[in-house]
Amino acid sequence: MFSLTVFDLLPSFFPFCPLQPIINGYRNKSTFSVNQSPDGNPKTVGYYLGTWRDGNIVCVPCTHLKNIPQKHSQVVQYYEVFLRQSSVEPCLLFHEGGHWCELTIQTNSQGHTMAIVTFHPQELSQEELCVHKVTLKDFFTKGPGAVCELTSLYFQESTMSRCSHQQSPYQLLFGEPHIFEDLLGLKILISPDAFFQINTAGAELLYQTIGELSVVNSSTILLDICCGMGMIALSLGQRASQVLGIELVEQAVEDARWTAAFNGIANCEFHAGRAEKILPQLLKSQKDEKLTVAVVNPSCDGLHHQVVQAIRNCRAIHTLLFVSYKPHGESTRNFIEFCCPPNSAKKLLDEPFILRQAVPVDLFPHTPHCELVLLFTQ
Numbered sequence: 001m002f003s004l005t006v007f008d009l010l011p012s013f014f015p016f017c018p019l020q021p022i023i024n025g026y027r028n029k030s031t032f033s034v035n036q037s038p039d040g041n042p043k044t045v046g047y048y049l050g051t052w053r054d055g056n057i058v059c060v061p062c063t064h065l066k067n068i069p070q071k072h073s074q075v076v077q078y079y080e081v082f083l084r085q086s087s088v089e090p091c092l093l094f095h096e097g098g099h100w101c102e103l104t105i106q107t108n109s110q111g112h113t114m115a116i117v118t119f120h121p122q123e124l125s126q127e128e129l130c131v132h133k134v135t136l137k138d139f140f141t142k143g144p145g146a147v148c149e150l151t152s153l154y155f156q157e158s159t160m161s162r163c164s165h166q167q168s169p170y171q172l173l174f175g176e177p178h179i180f181e182d183l184l185g186l187k188i189l190i191s192p193d194a195f196f197q198i199n200t201a202g203a204e205l206l207y208q209t210i211g212e213l214s215v216v217n218s219s220t221i222l223l224d225i226c227c228g229m230g231m232i233a234l235s236l237g238q239r240a241s242q243v244l245g246i247e248l249v250e251q252a253v254e255d256a257r258w259t260a261a262f263n264g265i266a267n268c269e270f271h272a273g274r275a276e277k278i279l280p281q282l283l284k285s286q287k288d289e290k291l292t293v294a295v296v297n298p299s300c301d302g303l304h305h306q307v308v309q310a311i312r313n314c315r316a317i318h319t320l321l322f323v324s325y326k327p328h329g330e331s332t333r334n335f336i337e338f339c340c341p342p343n344s345a346k347k348l349l350d351e352p353f354i355l356r357q358a359v360p361v362d363l364f365p366h367t368p369h370c371e372l373v374l375l376f377t378q
């Protein structure tokens with residue numbers, strides 16, 4: 001059976017494929033799991049091999065991987081030392097008990113390092129929890145882990161695989177609440193809950209590519225939908241007459257507002273909430289005569305149908321950039337909705353968009369993934 005995906009179409013679209021300048025140790029953020037090693041030690045920190053379905057999951061060291069920087073390897077190594085001397089067990093399966101869970105490390109180009117440890121509280125009292133927090137803090141400030149010179153250490157109580165700050169607050173055990181990064185001439189602030197592209201040099205290349213394709217100028221409004229910390233909006237802000245960003249995670253929106261204010265960018269406005277709720281209202285309040293460029297960069301589950309409807313039915317939007325690291329799956333559904341003939345049953349009324357260009361940016365060297373920028377016009 002033969003089926004066509006957007007990848008099959010791409011070679012004919014590729015005008016160029018920017019390779020990213022740093023290809024080793026490029027990850028600024030990594031999340032490591034805790035589970036049983038192949039030789040049976042349950043206090044092992046690394047990446048999973050195997051599948052849950054086959055019941056053959058093991059945790060293997062990953063510090064030899066080319067995309068992991070030395071700093072991340074060092075913190076992993078010391079977290080494992082900490083776990084192996086801890087009086088309590090790691091949490092391998094939530095319903096089977098245990099406490100210590102994942103370790104996330106975020107670094108900037110100056111080597112400042114934020115570590116986030118997640119911990120399942122199970123039935124522990126507040127006093128018992130406090131003891132474990134102090135033990136962890138002491139290990140990384142006065143104990144063997146002090147050599148890691150962490151800038152900040154966060155602790156998050158977690159009863160499910162991923163919790164947002166709203167669901168379970170990140171508790172700062174010591175150090176600075178944020179780290180900072182320099183990107184395309186901007187000083188940006190990074191919080192533990194905010195999405196930041198995991199390859200800083202690659203992200204610069206991605207935003208430059210978006211800038212070149214979007215043709216934003218002083219008479220256009222730029223919409224940055226699913227904007228994270230607002231990096232697309234902020235890097236193109238000075239070229240546009242106005243920039244509007246929408247993002248689900250409140251901490252990310254606070255970071256975007258801080259970065260805008262710190263860098264003196266006054267024409268950006270960021271809205272916290274679901275794009276499917278905010279965008280239709282926002283577009284209604286805009287005047288149709290102002291040309292609008294929309295950039296969407298959703299998570300792997302793609303855009304909500306109401307976001308597609310709002311963009312497609314907005315007369316002012318003639319240029320759409322879809323940025324995706326997973327252009328198959330849910331995003332394909334979005335492409336079809338943007339490009340299909342008018343369909344009143346689906347409330348897709350205006351003219352269809354046409355795919356004009358597709359530019360991959362190699363944000364993830366040594367892996368099969370890449371970030372794809374698709375340019376559509378109406």
Ligand SMILES: C[S@@+](CC[C@H](N)C(=O)[O-])C[C@H]1O[C@@H](n2cnc3c(N)ncnc32)[C@H](O)[C@@H]1O
Pocket residue numbers: 195196197225226227228229230231232246247248249252273274275276297298299304
């Ligand atoms: C791939 S990231 C894009 C980040 C940003 N463009 C950048 O380059 O840093 C996707 C973002 O979409 C946000 N998101 C997911 N679902 C959303 C929704 N329904 N409405 C608004 N934002 C959403 C996520 O929180 C995440 O920050």
